[in-house]
Amino acid sequence: MTEKKVSALEAVSDTYHYGFETEIDSETAPKGLNEDIIRFISKKKNEPQWLLDFRLKAFRHWLTMKEPTWAKITYPPIDYQDIYYYAAPKRASAPKSLDEVDPELLKTYDKLGVPLHEREILAGVAVDAVFDSVSVATTFRDKLARQGIIFCSISEAVQNHPDLVKKYLGSVVPYTDNFFACLNSAVFTDGTFVYIPKGVRCPMELSTYFRINAKKSGQFERTMIIADDHSYVSYLEGCTAPQRDENQLHAAIVEIIVMNNAEVKYSTVQNWFPGDKEGKGGIYNFVTKRGVCKGVNAKLSWTQVETGSAITWKYPSCVLLGDNSVGEFYSVAITNNFQQADTGTKMIHIGKNTSSTIVSKGISAGKSQNTYRGLVQMGKNADHARNFSQCDSLLIGSCCGAHTLPYMISNNPSAQVEHEATTSKISDDQLFYCRQRGINAEDAVSLIVNGFCKDVMQKLPMEFAVEATRLVAVTLEGSVG
Amino acid sequence: MSAWLKIKDLCVKVADKPILNDLSLSINAGEVHVIMGPNGCGKSTLSNVLCGNQNYEVTGGFIDFKDKNLLEMNVEERACAGIFLAFQHPVEIPGVSMATFMKYALNARRKAQGKQELDAVSFIKRIKVRAQALGISDEMLKRPVNVGFSGGEKKRLEIFQMAVLEPDFCILDEMDSGLDVDAVKVAGNGVKIMRSEQRSFLVISHNIRFLKEQIQPDKIHVMVHGRIVAQGGMELLDEIDKNGFSAFLKEAVA
Numbered sequence: 001m002t003e004k005k006v007s008a009l010e011a012v013s014d015t016y017h018y019g020f021e022t023e024i025d026s027e028t029a030p031k032g033l034n035e036d037i038i039r040f041i042s043k044k045k046n047e048p049q050w051l052l053d054f055r056l057k058a059f060r061h062w063l064t065m066k067e068p069t070w071a072k073i074t075y076p077p078i079d080y081q082d083i084y085y086y087a088a089p090k091r092a093s094a095p096k097s098l099d100e101v102d103p104e105l106l107k108t109y110d111k112l113g114v115p116l117h118e119r120e121i122l123a124g125v126a127v128d129a130v131f132d133s134v135s136v137a138t139t140f141r142d143k144l145a146r147q148g149i150i151f152c153s154i155s156e157a158v159q160n161h162p163d164l165v166k167k168y169l170g171s172v173v174p175y176t177d178n179f180f181a182c183l184n185s186a187v188f189t190d191g192t193f194v195y196i197p198k199g200v201r202c203p204m205e206l207s208t209y210f211r212i213n214a215k216k217s218g219q220f221e222r223t224m225i226i227a228d229d230h231s232y233v234s235y236l237e238g239c240t241a242p243q244r245d246e247n248q249l250h251a252a253i254v255e256i257i258v259m260n261n262a263e264v265k266y267s268t269v270q271n272w273f274p275g276d277k278e279g280k281g282g283i284y285n286f287v288t289k290r291g292v293c294k295g296v297n298a299k300l301s302w303t304q305v306e307t308g309s310a311i312t313w314k315y316p317s318c319v320l321l322g323d324n325s326v327g328e329f330y331s332v333a334i335t336n337n338f339q340q341a342d343t344g345t346k347m348i349h350i351g352k353n354t355s356s357t358i359v360s361k362g363i364s365a366g367k368s369q370n371t372y373r374g375l376v377q378m379g380k381n382a383d384h385a386r387n388f389s390q391c392d393s394l395l396i397g398s399c400c401g402a403h404t405l406p407y408m409i410s411n412n413p414s415a416q417v418e419h420e421a422t423t424s425k426i427s428d429d430q431l432f433y434c435r436q437r438g439i440n441a442e443d444a445v446s447l448i449v450n451g452f453c454k455d456v457m458q459k460l461p462m463e464f465a466v467e468a469t470r471l472v473a474v475t476l477e478g479s480v481g
Numbered sequence: 482m483s484a485w486l487k488i489k490d491l492c493v494k495v496a497d498k499p500i501l502n503d504l505s506l507s508i509n510a511g512e513v514h515v516i517m518g519p520n521g522c523g524k525s526t527l528s529n530v531l532c533g534n535q536n537y538e539v540t541g542g543f544i545d546f547k548d549k550n551l552l553e554m555n556v557e558e559r560a561c562a563g564i565f566l567a568f569q570h571p572v573e574i575p576g577v578s579m580a581t582f583m584k585y586a587l588n589a590r591r592k593a594q595g596k597q598e599l600d601a602v603s604f605i606k607r608i609k610v611r612a613q614a615l616g617i618s619d620e621m622l623k624r625p626v627n628v629g630f631s632g633g634e635k636k637r638l639e640i641f642q643m644a645v646l647e648p649d650f651c652i653l654d655e656m657d658s659g660l661d662v663d664a665v666k667v668a669g670n671g672v673k674i675m676r677s678e679q680r681s682f683l684v685i686s687h688n689i690r691f692l693k694e695q696i697q698p699d700k701i702h703v704m705v706h707g708r709i710v711a712q713g714g715m716e717l718l719d720e721i722d723k724n725g726f727s728a729f730l731k732e733a734v735a
Contacts, residue, residue, distance in 0.1 A: 428536070433572040435556035436532050436565075437586035437642065438593070447585055451576025451625065 029086040035059060038186055041086045045155055045189075050166060058175035058185035065179045071342040072371045072403060073311050075284060078249055085187045085220070140204065150195040151206055154222050157193035164195060168226055172255040172292050172319070180251040180286040180313075184220050188253070191222035196231040196262070205461050207236040221252040227262040229295065234265040236464060250309075251286045260295030260322065267460055268316075269468055271308035271475075279338025279367075282310025289316035290346075293325035293354075301328040302345065303459045305468045307475040310339060315373065317346035320354035320385075327356040332453040332468075334475050335368030335400070344374035344405075349382040349415065358389040361453040364400035365476055371403040378415035385415040393423040394452050396445065396476065446473035485510050485681055486650060491542035493523075493530050493707075500526045501707040503542070508650075513682040515692055518704035519726045524685045525569065526707075528652045531683075532566045533559050546650065560586075561593035563649030567639040567656055574626040579638060582626050583608055583645050590646060611644040615671055633664030640671035651675070653684045657691040669695025689722045705729050 029040045038059055042052040067078070144151050150161060157165050175185035196202055227233055237254075250272070258264050266289075275282025285308075291300040302316040318327030329345035347356035356376065364370040376387045393402035404421050426448050434444035449472050450457065457465050484507035493501035500523045508514050516524050530537045531544065533556040544551040551559055574582065587607075588598045599607070612622060615637055627635055636656060643651055653672070657665045669691065672682070684696055692698060693715070701718060703711040703726070710729050711717065 427572075429572045430574055432532075432534055432556065433568065433574070434582075434585075436560050436568075437582070437646065438557050438560035438589040439585050440557045440589065443585060443589070447577055447582070448574060451574055454576040 029084065031084050032081040033059075033083070033085055033187065037085055041187060041189065044086065045158070047158060048162060051158060051169075054169065054175070055186050058182050059187075061176055062179070062182040062186055065182055067179050071313055071373070072369060073313065073340040073342050075311055075340075078284070080183075083249060086189060143203070147200050147203070148197040149200060149202060150193065152193055154188075154191045154193045154224065157224075161193070161195070164226065165193070165224070168224060168255065168257055170255075172257060172290050173253050173288050178288060181253055181288040184222060184251045184253045184288070188220045188222035191224075191252070193223075194225040194233065194235065196225075196227045196233045198228045199230045200228075201231065202233040205234045205236050219250045221250075223252070223254040225254075225256045225264055225266070225291075227256075227258050227264045229260040229262060231259075231262045232264075234461060235267070236461060237266070237268045238270050248282075249284050249286070252288070254287070254289040254291075254316075256291030256300060258291060258293045258295065258298040258300050258325075261297045262295065263299040263301075264291065265301045266291070266303070266316070267464060268302075268304040268306075269460075269464060269471065270304065270306045270312070271471060273310075274308050274337065274339050275310040277337050279310070282339070283308065284311045285309040285314065286311075287314040289314065290319065291317070291327075292319040293322050293327065293351075295322040295325070296351075297324045297326075298322045299326040299328075301326075301330070301459070303328075303330045303456065304332070304343075305456070305460070305471070306331070306333040306341060306343060307471055309341075312339075312341040312343050314343045315345055317348065318356060319348045319350065320356065320382075321350045322354075323351040324353045325351055326354070329356075329358045329360070329374075330456040330459045331360045332363070332456045332472075333361070333370055333372075334363045334449075334472065335365070335370045336475060337366040337368060339366075339368040341369070342371040342373055344372045346375040346377070347387055348375075348377050348379070349385040349387070350379045351385075352381065352383045353385065354382055355386045356388075358387070358391070359455055360389075360391045361456055362391070362393045362402055362404075363396065363449055363452065363476075364393070364402050365396035367399045369401045369403070371405060373405045373407075375407040375409070376417055376419075377408075378410040378412045378417065380411040382412050383414050385412065387415075387417045389417075389419045391419070391421045392452070393421075394449065395423065395425045396449075442473070442477060445476055449476060484508060485547055486683075487543075487545040489543055491530070491544065492540045493526055494538045494540055495526065495536065499540075499707065500537075501530070504704075504708055505542075506702060506709060508681050508683060510681060511676075511678040512700065513676065513684065513696060513698045514700045514702060515684045515686065515696065515698040516702050516704050517685075517687065517721060517726075519730065522704045523707040524704055525654055527704075528566055528654045528683070528685060531559075531652060532556060532564060557589065558593075560648075561590050565643055565646060565648035565651045567636075567643060567651065567653045569654040569658065571627045571635045571639055573628045575628055577626050578623050579626050579641075580605075580608060580622045583642065586642070586646060608645055611641060614674065615641050615644065616667065617641055632659045633661065633667070636660060636664065636668050637671070640668060640675075644671065644675060647680075649680055651680065651682045653682065653686070655685055655687070657686055657688045657695075665691055665695065672696060689718050693718055703729050 029037050035056060038055050042055060141151060170185065173181050175182050194206060225235060256264055272283035272285060293300050300318050304316065306312050316329060320327050327347050333341045333343050335341050344360060345358055358374060360372045362370040362372055372391045374389065376389065378385050389406060391404045393404065395402055402423055406419050408417050410417055426445060430448055431441060431444050434447060435441060450469050457468060460468055486508040488504060488506040491501050491504040518524055526537060530539060539552055546562060584604055591598060608622065617637060656668050660668065684698060686692055701713055702709045
């Protein structure tokens with residue numbers, strides 16, 4: 001019966017193919033979400049039965065869940081039946097060349113120094129040509145493969161390394177975890193898979209940018225990183241240039257497993273379209289990122305620079321299971337105009353002598369709302385665990401908001417939790433001082449803001465840090481009168 | 482010789498309260514002028530207005546600098562035109578090193594002058610030479626602007642910025658206040674090094690010894706109730722030292 005429905009669906013999508021005026025990819029499932037759609041996705045991706053079962057279990061559970069409302073964000077209700085869950089068709093309005101792209105966006109690319117051939121991909125221009133990066137990527141992959149490193153799309157991993165995927169999929173973020181993670185578990189289309197074997201130090205920064213076919217990862221991305229004993233990897237996600245996407249809802253999952261004495265460094269620069277100056281449009285980004293330090297002396301470090309999206313709902317977390325394991329979270333979240341960000345981290349201390357550091361810098365401008373929300377939990381066996389948190393907020397102008405919501409739970413008397421928080425404003429005196437030295441108001445703001453978040457920027461890999469500094473300036477343009 | 486800075490009949494209000502009233506003043510290239518006066522007479526207002534601080538409302542008169550109308554320029558345009566203010570209370574900028582701050586400032590000026598940005602090597606050379614002359618260590622240049630420095634160090638860093646940016650017109654707003662004897666000397670020396678035919682100074686100070694020994698100005702102006710009520714040479718300093726401002730206050734009232 002299942003088989004029958006799938007072929008029926010395929011037939012339907014074929015009729016859609018002819019039914020529309022514009023050409024529609026025959027690989028597309030119709031809008032909406034039900035078990036047949038999920039079977040369709042799984043079939044199209046030639047997935048094994050266990051994965052289909054995983055998806056269906058998640059979907060059935062999702063139907064019983066309610067969208068969370070506790071975050072300090074507001075948005076109109078999302079119609080989950082009005083979304084394409086598999087290979088959304090290219091809109092007829094997709095620009096055919098850069099000439100048709102919003103000049104404002106092109107100006108931004110200019111300011112950020114984005115290479116010409118990349119602008120087309122970023123602006124969503126309907127081009128099929130694959131770029132220079134492919135040959136670069138292939139070279140990289142060969143080099144990595146020689147050391148036994150697996151770096152591929154998760155779909156490829158399902159085909160070529162099913163045991164690894166089966167073992168770890170949902171092991172850090174179970175499908176029951178939360179509404180958006182559950183939805184992702186049911187319908188995820190692609191993402192990145194990384195495996196670093198025992199004792200291997202990954203010789204280069206891994207970036208989605210260099211993964212072939214990365215551009216169609218879609219809105220329900222799923223990433224898995226497994227660092228085996230004594231291994232090391234630094235992974236970069238996203239890019240500084242603003243990306244447009246026809247999908248408003250993004251619900252990704254990142255799962256990271258860090259074994260004995262291994263270290264994973266995960267850096268993100270997120271700059272999805274934030275909506276226009278009136279707050280129209282913009283991406284809703286509901287992401288579940290979590291890693292578990294499974295082994296002793298394992299270390300997981302999250303660094304994020306969040307400047308885009310209309311809504312950011314994101315709490316990259318560390319479960320510190322192994323004794324002496326270390327979790328770190330360094331975050332810069334900038335909101336301008338009508339953006340809303342509710343972001344922070346969770347540090348779950350389970351093992352002995354585990355330690356965690358949280359440094360969060362929130363910058364709000366325009367009419368935006370910026371919330372830090374974090375949990376530090378010391379389990380009853382977490383003897384001598386330590387946490388240090390520092391949450392600083394910077395306000396630009398008088399119509400924005402900054403909020404800090406730290407949750408601290410300690411069930412072990414020997415555990416130590418420290419929290420520091422500050423809120424400040426860019427003062428007229430600071431601006432006048434900078435301008436008196438010849439620096440114009442906008443440059444002065446970006447200088448002051450970059451100074452404010454320097455501690456976090458320093459944690460970014462070098463080339464990312466330079467771009468991120470420029471990005472801060474561009475994001476805050478027009479935030480002073 | 483025509484004056485570099487010409488202030489004529491300047492009237493300024495702060496929060497609707499008149500502070501400067503028909504103030505007139507001229508300073509030629511290479512001259513060092515001093516403004517003295519009792520507290521609250523409008524000295525700091527004048528330095529802020531010259532720099533374009535928008536909290537001060539100009540209601541009449543004009544200010545020309547090198548035949549350009551300063552009042553039509555914003556704060557950074559005036560700075561790039563060569564006006565420099567050594568702040569009485571230098572402002573902290575956490576996380577931004579003095580070196581970075583100077584790089585931004587210097588390049589902003591160069592851009593305004595149509596020059597190319599300085600390359601890293603020339604820039605570092607430029608700041609190191611000046612830092613050494615003022616006894617400023619590399620470590621101080623790496624620290625965030627004005628954060629955690631003593632009063633004397635902050636003032637020395639103001640002089641350092643002046644030396645790096647090489648402005649045409651320097652306003653020193655109570656450069657010497659709150660400094661010990663040695664720090665005053667260092668500040669004074671900095672000014673001495675900077676004096677040139679092509680650079681003018683406007684010095685605001687209460688410290689007669691500092692003015693006499695370190696600054697040796699060309700002209701003294703006495704300001705009372707937002708007006709210049711007396712002008713003269715070094716002899717005015719002796720008179721103020723002896724009798725205070727009471728004689729000028731009476732004149733101003735009459």
